Amino acid sequence: VKVAAAALAVLAALSCAGCGDERLAAPMAAAGSAVPERGGTLRLASIGDIRTLDPAASSDALGGMMVQLLFAGLVDFDERGAVVPDLARSFTIAPDGLAITFFLREGVRFHDGAELTADDVKRSIDRSLHPGTPNPFASFFDRIVGFDAYRAKKTQTLEGVEVGGRYVVTVRLRARDAMLLPLFALHGLRPVCASAGTRYDDAWHPCGAGPFKLEPGGWQRGRQLTLVRHGAFFRPGEPRLDAVTIFYLMASLTQRYKLEAGALDVMRDFTQGDLSRLATDERWKPFGEYEPERSIFGEAMNTEIPPFDNVEVRRAVAAAIDREQYRLIRPGTILPSGKAVPSSVPGYSKDVEGQSFDRTRALEHMRRAGYAFDPETGRGGYPHRIEYLAYRPGYAEYSAQVLQQQLAKIGLRIDIRLVSFATHLTLSQRRGKTAMSTQAWSLDYPDAHNFYESLFSSRMISDEHCSNAAFYKNAELDGMLDKAREELDPAARQAIYDRAQAIVRDDAPWAMTHANRWYVVRQPYVRDLELHPTWIYSLRRTWLDRAKGAIAARAGVFGELLGLSVPARNRTEPR
Amino acid sequence: MNALIRRLVWSVFVVWAVATLTFIVSNVLPDDPARLAAGAQARPADVARIRAQLGLDRPAREQYVRYVSRLIHTGPKEAKGDHATCAIYGPVHFDLGRSYQQRRPVTAIIAERLPRTLSLAAVAAVLQALLGTIAGTIAAARRGRATDTLVVGSTLLGISAPTFVLGVALQYVLAYRLKLLPLDGFGATFTERAASIVLPATTLAIYGAAHYARLVRDEMIGLLSQDFVRTARAKGLGELRVVGHALRNGLGTIVTMFALDIGVLVSGAVVTETLFRWPGIGALSVSALVDRDGPVLLGIVLVSSTAIVLAGLMADVLLVAFDPRLRSRAGGARDY
Numbered sequence: 001v002k003v004a005a006a007a008l009a010v011l012a013a014l015s016c017a018g019c020g021d022e023r024l025a026a027p028m029a030a031a032g033s034a035v036p037e038r039g040g041t042l043r044l045a046s047i048g049d050i051r052t053l054d055p056a057a058s059s060d061a062l063g064g065m066m067v068q069l070l071f072a073g074l075v076d077f078d079e080r081g082a083v084v085p086d087l088a089r090s091f092t093i094a095p096d097g098l099a100i101t102f103f104l105r106e107g108v109r110f111h112d113g114a115e116l117t118a119d120d121v122k123r124s125i126d127r128s129l130h131p132g133t134p135n136p137f138a139s140f141f142d143r144i145v146g147f148d149a150y151r152a153k154k155t156q157t158l159e160g161v162e163v164g165g166r167y168v169v170t171v172r173l174r175a176r177d178a179m180l181l182p183l184f185a186l187h188g189l190r191p192v193c194a195s196a197g198t199r200y201d202d203a204w205h206p207c208g209a210g211p212f213k214l215e216p217g218g219w220q221r222g223r224q225l226t227l228v229r230h231g232a233f234f235r236p237g238e239p240r241l242d243a244v245t246i247f248y249l250m251a252s253l254t255q256r257y258k259l260e261a262g263a264l265d266v267m268r269d270f271t272q273g274d275l276s277r278l279a280t281d282e283r284w285k286p287f288g289e290y291e292p293e294r295s296i297f298g299e300a301m302n303t304e305i306p307p308f309d310n311v312e313v314r315r316a317v318a319a320a321i322d323r324e325q326y327r328l329i330r331p332g333t334i335l336p337s338g339k340a341v342p343s344s345v346p347g348y349s350k351d352v353e354g355q356s357f358d359r360t361r362a363l364e365h366m367r368r369a370g371y372a373f374d375p376e377t378g379r380g381g382y383p384h385r386i387e388y389l390a391y392r393p394g395y396a397e398y399s400a401q402v403l404q405q406q407l408a409k410i411g412l413r414i415d416i417r418l419v420s421f422a423t424h425l426t427l428s429q430r431r432g433k434t435a436m437s438t439q440a441w442s443l444d445y446p447d448a449h450n451f452y453e454s455l456f457s458s459r460m461i462s463d464e465h466c467s468n469a470a471f472y473k474n475a476e477l478d479g480m481l482d483k484a485r486e487e488l489d490p491a492a493r494q495a496i497y498d499r500a501q502a503i504v505r506d507d508a509p510w511a512m513t514h515a516n517r518w519y520v521v522r523q524p525y526v527r528d529l530e531l532h533p534t535w536i537y538s539l540r541r542t543w544l545d546r547a548k549g550a551i552a553a554r555a556g557v558f559g560e561l562l563g564l565s566v567p568a569r570n571r572t573e574p575r
Numbered sequence: 576m577n578a579l580i581r582r583l584v585w586s587v588f589v590v591w592a593v594a595t596l597t598f599i600v601s602n603v604l605p606d607d608p609a610r611l612a613a614g615a616q617a618r619p620a621d622v623a624r625i626r627a628q629l630g631l632d633r634p635a636r637e638q639y640v641r642y643v644s645r646l647i648h649t650g651p652k653e654a655k656g657d658h659a660t661c662a663i664y665g666p667v668h669f670d671l672g673r674s675y676q677q678r679r680p681v682t683a684i685i686a687e688r689l690p691r692t693l694s695l696a697a698v699a700a701v702l703q704a705l706l707g708t709i710a711g712t713i714a715a716a717r718r719g720r721a722t723d724t725l726v727v728g729s730t731l732l733g734i735s736a737p738t739f740v741l742g743v744a745l746q747y748v749l750a751y752r753l754k755l756l757p758l759d760g761f762g763a764t765f766t767e768r769a770a771s772i773v774l775p776a777t778t779l780a781i782y783g784a785a786h787y788a789r790l791v792r793d794e795m796i797g798l799l800s801q802d803f804v805r806t807a808r809a810k811g812l813g814e815l816r817v818v819g820h821a822l823r824n825g826l827g828t829i830v831t832m833f834a835l836d837i838g839v840l841v842s843g844a845v846v847t848e849t850l851f852r853w854p855g856i857g858a859l860s861v862s863a864l865v866d867r868d869g870p871v872l873l874g875i876v877l878v879s880s881t882a883i884v885l886a887g888l889m890a891d892v893l894l895v896a897f898d899p900r901l902r903s904r905a906g907g908a909r910d911y
Contacts, residue, residue, distance in 0.1 A: 134613075261751075
């Protein structure tokens with residue numbers, strides 16, 4: 001009888017595997033405390049992995065999130081993306097804008113117990129920007145005095161970074177640079193312990209002055225990373241958590257299983273099905289929210305290759321795309337947008353109209369281009385087929401089909417070529433290779449300049465690895481971007497960005513399609529989880545509101561099947 | 576002995592050919608590993624610098640010669656300077672280069688991962704051999720009866736079900752719903768690891784066991800109709816002993832298959848390791864392929880092809896050891 005019962009239970013469970021109407025478990029309960037508590041380990045997961053924890057070599061957002069927990073910067077971004085002092089108690093900008101002086105906090109301790117001084121700051125900058133360091137963002141700092149000589153190994157240290165006392169560092173520039181402070185807030189130049197030395201070393205054990213530290217053995221590559229609280233962190237009371245553990249390379253489905261079982265505290269990698277269910281389940285809904293948008297997507301049209309050397313064709317494409325159809329591919333994460341900058345990034349042009357769908361207008365642009373098309377008969381249009389490059393796996397393999405259908409309605413016939421992401425990256429950014437391709441850009445630092453310059457400045461054009469995949473040139477835009485980089489007044493810079501948005505809308509090197517946003521679900525006991533515009537999460541003030549001891553569900557063998565196993569006190573009441 | 580030497584030389588050639596082919600293919604692809612190492616948004620100047628740091632700015636032929644010449648060489652006792660990426664055994668150094676992405680010696684990465692894959696391979700291989708042999712033997716002994724039909728039907732399911740479907744179903748039932756086993760991971764203690772290995776090993780074993788069962792069933796059906804079995808029955812031996820007697824004669828095939836399976840499993844169970852987050856060679860090969868991490872890919876190919884070639888060699892030896900007819904036919908016993 002027991003065997004038969006077990007077999008039945010297994011069969012019942014199997015029959016429900018993957019069911020669309022499978023019932024989600026309720027979130028775990030919070031203790032209901034209003035006062036932040038200290039302690040506990042926050043458990044995160046990711047479908048991806050990180051490659052390094054060295055701030056000088058980190059290049060991806062996932063790695064950056066953990067690096068900023070280990071290494072505090074002279075300045076940081078606040079929750080709106082504005083630059084605020086951090087290890088520096090203050091900073092001043094010279095009247096001519098050619099020098100920034102940082103005044104360090106006194107008594108700040110590294111993880112190894114040593115005090116942070118101006119010498120450490122200079123050593124860390126020299127180390128990060130040394131030509132032997134695999135710093136993927138080094139060229140961002142090319143306006144620092146002596147940068148070229150240092151990179152050419154003509155000098156031993158970076159001339160433009162000067163120590164002005166035990167707690168004073170000055171960075172001198174050869175030209176004004178409004179982006180320098182945001183760049184300093186990134187992780188690349190953050191101070192590292194003396195054990196890092198003056199030159200990059202792959203084998204170095206990460207050590208900084210951030211709110212968390214890495215103990216030996218805390219990083220099991222390809223599996224998980226555990227950071228523990230830095231007891232001597234310079235901000236009193238922070239961090240509140242004892243530790244943060246992030247599990248890497250965990251499948252989305254496994255993450256959801258663990259979230260339901262209380263073995264995961266926060267989740268952001270959803271299958272489309274799980275996203276829809278968790279975002280609409282009344283019990284989970286209060287604990288879910290969208291992260292600020294960091295990425296924009298679009299269809300890049302190579303302005304050096306026909307027919308996209310004709311601005312009217314590009315305009316036709318921009319007007320032919322019904323962005324709502326893109327949203328339907330991944331409802332919940334895709335936000336249709338005809339603009340070049342995500343709405344949460346400083347410099348976003350709120351009042352300037354973006355590209356929009358209007359098929360009649362698109363047909364008119366085709367007529368002006370000399371490729372009149374009659375949708376009734378299907379006659380006319382551009383006479384040649386156009387190769388369109390997209391990659392798989394990913395949403396692009398689906399959006400490519402949407403694009404193909406929509407462009408066919410205005411007389412543009414595209415052949416979809418699906419390749420790996422690596423191949424796409426190489427071919428779509430190689431000169432003269434690809435007429436049209438799907439493209440995206442995620443912010444490196446929170447300012448619209450990062451998007452406009454990387455994607456549309458002619459200075460970014462190169463034969464290989466050209467981030468300006470449209471190979472678009474516009475002298476007016478180039479001049480405006482130069483001006484924006486030197487303009488320290490945010491309001492004046494915004495005016496420049498508004499004009500830039502109008503230019504790329506009308507010239508249409510890209511047909512903008514959408515911005516992407518991540519949905520995050522947390523357990524109710526996770527408090528003050530700040531979704532950050534740059535760092536994904538800022539965990540300095542996050543705390544766990546729960547009774548002592550494990551809260552995870554302890555289900556019996558068949559408990560979940562019978563719905564009896566999880567103690568009621570650990571469940572939140574359905575709302 | 577000559578046969579063994581010939582076989583060893585051939586094995587070395589096969590491993591070299593596979594590695595060379597992998598090198599050529601990875602150089603022919605249009606992708607740029609330096610771009611992936613630098614990040615999708617790095618600027619051309621930064622990509623170029625990182626390409627030079629990785630040695631990818633040198634001609635492919637030069638890269639290949641350097642790689643091959645450094646595979647096995649002699650050097651100092653300490654892994655320093657030019658020998659920082661070497662695995663050192665006395666004066667002998669093994670060097671598989673440095674990972675583009677992890678920036679660590681490939682020998683260290685593989686040394687970390689290989690034991691995990693080996694343990695999974697060993698458990699899965701034993702499990703599938705045991706289950707398959709038992710099921711196949713029972714089916715053969717009960718040929719034409721309901722048990723036989725059940726075993727044959729089940730093996731058909733086992734062979735047909737893709738690993739990712741089977742793995743997800745097992746994970747759902749045994750870990751998510753029944754909470755009998757961990758959902759994924761590797762565990763920290765021996766007990767945790769023992770529990771963690773069950774699901775991936777079972778996922779792998781079900782497919783393998785189905786193959787074994789069909790093979791053993793066919794083999795045993797043939798053996799059970801042989802004269803020596805009839806003689807044993809005529810002498811009044813019990814059916815269990817008779818089947819056992821026949822099975823001993825079929826062990827050669829099973830052992831050969833077992834050895835070959837070990838070789839294949841060592842090259843990494845890509846889907847299973849990824850699904851269950853088992854940090855072995857299979858999961859590593861996925862990330863290395865996505866990231867175009869050439870040195871890691873080449874290292875995996877070398878280890879995998881060596882394992883498969885050695886397993887083939889072992890299978891041959893075992894086959895001769897288990898089958899006296901082969902020894903007497905070729906005088907092979909002396910050779911081995």
